[in-house]
Amino acid sequence: MSLIEVKNLTHIYGEGTVFEKVALENVSLTVEKGDLIGLIGHTGSGKSTLIQHLNGLIKPTSGEILVDGKNITQKGPLIDIRQKVGLVFQYPEYQLFEETVERDISFGPVNLGLSSEEVDIRVKESMELVGLDYEIYKEKSPFELSGGQKRRVAIAGVIAMKPQVLILDEPTAGLDPRGRDEIFSEIKNLYEKGNMTIIIVSHSMEDMAKLAKRIVVMNHGKIVMDGETRDIFKREKELVEIGLGVPQITSFLIELKRRGADVNTDCITVEEA
Ligand code: ADP
Incomplete structure (x- = not known):
């Protein structure tokens, strides 16, 4: 059974008004346990x-979403879904x-009604996973x-809920190169350990080449x-057609080569590689 199954999902904002906007049209997607997905697209x-x-x-507007086999599009207790699917918003x-890092991270687990011992364990574990020394x-x-540390605290707060799937929306937005590297290595760590x-949402093919499987x-x-x-x-032409752009694809390819992938390099110049 897939961890998440999205079936024919359509979402229309402001349906029937002059502001009507079809944001999703008949989208189907499955997410398997152990996936590390880069979700890419323009703004x-x-x-x-x-x-x-x-989550x-x-x-x-129509369609279905199953999380762990459970249909979450029907009415039900949302807290259950949020524990299964943790969402880290942009600029979390x-x-x-x-007032303190510890209290911030423990906010979710405390609200779940967990014992203080269990809350402590979760705070320590999640701080360790995002590379923040507890003491x-x-x-x-x-x-x-x-900036990078604050973001790690925010991510730890979501991880402390022990979700089965972690979704990060543009996790490096607005960070300097050091902060970006921090967050990327932390995501790798989260995935591996x-x-x-x-699922990482990004508009950068280059970033996703570094991370996503x-x-x-x-x-x-x-x-x-x-x-x-x-x-x-390898579907470069299609990528260009939808405007993901040659510079983006070039850096994506360079990054893939760095990772040792066997990809066609004819389309990039030697200096770039
Ligand atoms: P992305 O995350 O890829 O930038 P969004 O899901 O935010 O895309 O937006 C998809 C489309 O839906 C866009 O045209 C956007 O303007 C529109 N949209 C997003 N949120 C709302 C909203 N709350 N009300 C109306 N339209 C929206």
């Missing part, structure tokens, strides 16, 4: 709308609000940390490609 292609459906934040650090950071205010299924490309509310990272690149 406005429907990525955010899709991931918000996956029940918005409901489909804006949602930090507690050093637990009493610090989230607001005295660097945290035994997680991960599977790439799903969206365009105008539809999934137009879905496959292994190196296979997606």
Whole structure:
């Protein structure tokens, strides 16, 4: 059984009004346990709308979503879904609000009604998974940390809920190169040591070449490609057609080569490689 199954999902914002917008049209997708997916597409292609459906934040106009075999499009307790699918929004650090890192990360588990021992264990585990030393950071205010560190605290707060799937929406947006590298190595770590299924939303093919095993490309509310990272690149013409652009594809290819992939390099110049 797939971990997530999206069947013929359509979402129309403002249906029947002058603002009507078809954001998703007949989208089907399966996510398997152990996937590390890069969800790529232009701004406005429907990525955010899709991931918000996956943890029940918005409901489909039509279609179905099964998480762990359970239909989440029917009415039911949302808390259950949020525990299965953890969503890290863009700029998640804006949602930090507690006085200390420890309290911020424990907010979700405390609200689940877990014992204080279990909450402590979860806070320590999730801080370790995002590379924040518990003793050093637990009493610090989230607001005295660097951008990359704040973001790690926010991600730890979602991981502390022990979701089966972690979805990160543009996790490196607005960070400097150091912060970006921090977050990328942390995501790799989460995937490898945290035994997680991960979906990363990005508009950067280059970033996803570094990380993703599977790439799903969206365009105008539809999934137009879905496959292994190196296979997606081979469909270069189609990528250019939907405007993902030669510079993007070039850096994507260079990154794949760096990872030792056997890809056709005819389309890039030697200096670039
Ligand atoms: P992406 O995440 O790929 O940038 P979105 O899912 O945010 O794409 O948007 C898909 C389309 O839906 C866009 O045309 C966007 O303008 C529209 N849209 C997104 N959110 C809303 C909303 N709350 N109300 C109306 N239209 C929306």
